[in-house]
Amino acid sequence: MKKLIAIGLVFIALAGGVPPVHAKGDDFNDVVKLIEHFYHVKHQGVPLLARAGIKTATTVARISGGRGRQLAEAGSVKVAYFEDQDFKSNADYLRFKSAITAALAGKWSPLIQVASPKEQEQTYIYLRDAGEKFNVMVVTLESREACVVQVNLSPSTLAKLMQNPDEMGNAITIDATQD
Amino acid sequence: MKLFTATHFKFALLVAIVTMFVTATASAQNAKIQTSQLDALAAKATETVDVNIDESLMQMTAKFLSNKDPDEAKVKELVNGLKGIYVRSFEFETEGQYSAADLESIRSQLRNSSWDRIVNINSKKEGAVEVYLMHSAGVISGLAVLATDPKEVTIVNIVGPVDLEKLSALEGNFGVPVLGIEYPKTKRKNDE
Numbered sequence: 001m002k003k004l005i006a007i008g009l010v011f012i013a014l015a016g017g018v019p020p021v022h023a024k025g026d027d028f029n030d031v032v033k034l035i036e037h038f039y040h041v042k043h044q045g046v047p048l049l050a051r052a053g054i055k056t057a058t059t060v061a062r063i064s065g066g067r068g069r070q071l072a073e074a075g076s077v078k079v080a081y082f083e084d085q086d087f088k089s090n091a092d093y094l095r096f097k098s099a100i101t102a103a104l105a106g107k108w109s110p111l112i113q114v115a116s117p118k119e120q121e122q123t124y125i126y127l128r129d130a131g132e133k134f135n136v137m138v139v140t141l142e143s144r145e146a147c148v149v150q151v152n153l154s155p156s157t158l159a160k161l162m163q164n165p166d167e168m169g170n171a172i173t174i175d176a177t178q179d
Numbered sequence: 180m181k182l183f184t185a186t187h188f189k190f191a192l193l194v195a196i197v198t199m200f201v202t203a204t205a206s207a208q209n210a211k212i213q214t215s216q217l218d219a220l221a222a223k224a225t226e227t228v229d230v231n232i233d234e235s236l237m238q239m240t241a242k243f244l245s246n247k248d249p250d251e252a253k254v255k256e257l258v259n260g261l262k263g264i265y266v267r268s269f270e271f272e273t274e275g276q277y278s279a280a281d282l283e284s285i286r287s288q289l290r291n292s293s294w295d296r297i298v299n300i301n302s303k304k305e306g307a308v309e310v311y312l313m314h315s316a317g318v319i320s321g322l323a324v325l326a327t328d329p330k331e332v333t334i335v336n337i338v339g340p341v342d343l344e345k346l347s348a349l350e351g352n353f354g355v356p357v358l359g360i361e362y363p364k365t366k367r368k369n370d371e
Contacts, residue, residue, distance in 0.1 A: 094221055110231055112354060118225040118272065127236065159243035163254060165230055165354045 027128075028150045030103050031139060032080045035146060038096055041085040043148075076152035077176045083145045093122055100124055100139065108137065112165045123169045127158075134158050138169045149176045209293065210313045210321020210338045211263060216284035220269045220332065223276045230266040230354030237261045237339075240353075257348055262339035266354045274329035282327070285334060289323060306331070312341075319343070326356075 032043050093115050101110065108126035115122045120143040128135040130152065137150045151172055153161070161168045221227045232240075237258055244255035271277065289296070289311050298310035306328025313321035324335040335355055350357045 097221075109233065109236070110229070111236070112231070113229040114227070115221070115224075116226045129235070155239055156243040159240040160251075162232065162236065162240045163244075163251075163352045165232075 027104060027107060028078050028080075028137065028148065031100065031137065032148050034099055034103055035082065035139075035141070035148065038099060039082075039085070039087050039089060039141075039146075041082050041087070041146070043080040043082050076150075078148075078150040079176055080148045081145070081177075082147070085144065085146075087141050087146060088120060088143050093117055096122070096141075097124075104137075108135075112168070114166075125165065125169050125172075136168075136172060138172050140169060140173060147173055147177065149173050151176055210323075210336070211265065212285060212288055212323055212334065212336045214265070214267045214285065214334055214336075217267060217269070217281065217332075217334075220277055220281060223271060224269040225272045226268075226270040228266065228268040228354070230264065232264040232353055234262040234338075237263060253345075253348055254352055257342065257345050258353070260340050261337060263337070264349075264353045264355060265336040265338070266334070266356070268333040268356065269331065271330045276330075277332060282325070282332065285325060289325070294323070312343075322346070 036042060097113065097115065104110075104126055108128045111125045111127050113122075113124050120141075122139075122141040124137075124139040126137045126139075128137075133152045133154055135150060136153050136158070137148070140147045149172055153172075161171060241255050241259045241261075244251040244258075246252050246255065269277070288294075289309075293313050293315070294311045295314065296309055296311050298308060300308045306326065308327075309325045311323040311325075312319055313323075319341050320339065322335075322337040322341045324333070326333040326335075333356060337349070337355075349355050
């Protein structure tokens with residue numbers, strides 16, 4: 001039953017205009033593809049269906065620009081999840097860092113890059129000036145899951161987050177994906 | 180003939196202004212320490228952190244921080260005019276993962292005559308902290324902190340006019356780690 005609800009919710013979400021992950025010439029999509037190729041994993045476009053129920057509905061509302069958004073501009077959120085997959089199989093994070101740097105070079109500015117090989121965690125935050133707003137891309141990889149989030153932030157929101165860039169990735173990811 | 184002279188004068192003035200601007204810009208640029216030579220340390224580190232806040236981001240941040248919030252106003256005043264904040268940090272699981280030779284690329288830049296070492300603390304327990312200032316035309320145009328202990332290397336590089344008396348307020352903000360340094364007002368390396 002839960003599965004049916006989840007599928008239904010996902011269908012509604014997709015019909016409601018969740019931003020497509022696969023758009024041509026899209027750096028977000030390029031990063032998602034890079035992770036898939038590098039770690040031999042597959043993403044889910046909408047945060048995990050299996051959580052279903054209210055949680056999924058709320059998350060979907062957030063993704064499609066619904067209530068409760070605090071940081072990202074309405075309708076600006078793109079999320080790709082990788083859950084319960086193996087990110088240890090290719091533990092060479094330096095190669096991954098080089099690959100993502102090359103993929104976004106000249107288009108995005110690296111703001112913060114944190115890697116903890118021992119904990120098998122990596123976080124990358126990239127920024128791009130988009131006129132009156134900023135595009136921010138947060139890439140987080142752990143041993144069994146990963147998440148790519150892209151949002152539009154107003155300069156004033158970004159200015160506030162910039163004071164503590166260590167927490168910026170978490171704040172954006174949580175805002176985009178959780179209740 | 181008079182017109183010719185006036186044109187020449189204007190041209191000379193323009194060249195002088197452009198030269199001054201280029202020199203000032205070059206001085207500010209020089210305060211940025213190149214750290215790419217440290218990339219090799221990342222392979223041995225248990226945690227690495229790179230923070231890059233360039234001039235445009237710095238100015239955008241300063242512009243949008245509130246004057247009404249006392250904390251934000253304090254930070255705004257401090258970052259106004261800064262051209263960048265760059266932090267690189269490497270943590271190692273065991274001692275001996277890096278050597279003095281690994282840091283030579285940083286030290287060789289800081290040995291340049293435009294940098295003055297104003298703090299040099301060596302403690303077996305706490306590690307070593309060196310603070311360098313760059314002066315251009317009598318004004319501080321950059322700061323570099325090299326903090327090392329047997330299991331950690333941290334480099335903080337602030338480019339632009341730095342107010343030493345307020346610098347501690349920047350620790351814990353913009354990726355600058357809390358170093359607990361008491362910065363002297365003005366002290367040259369010869370004064371140590």
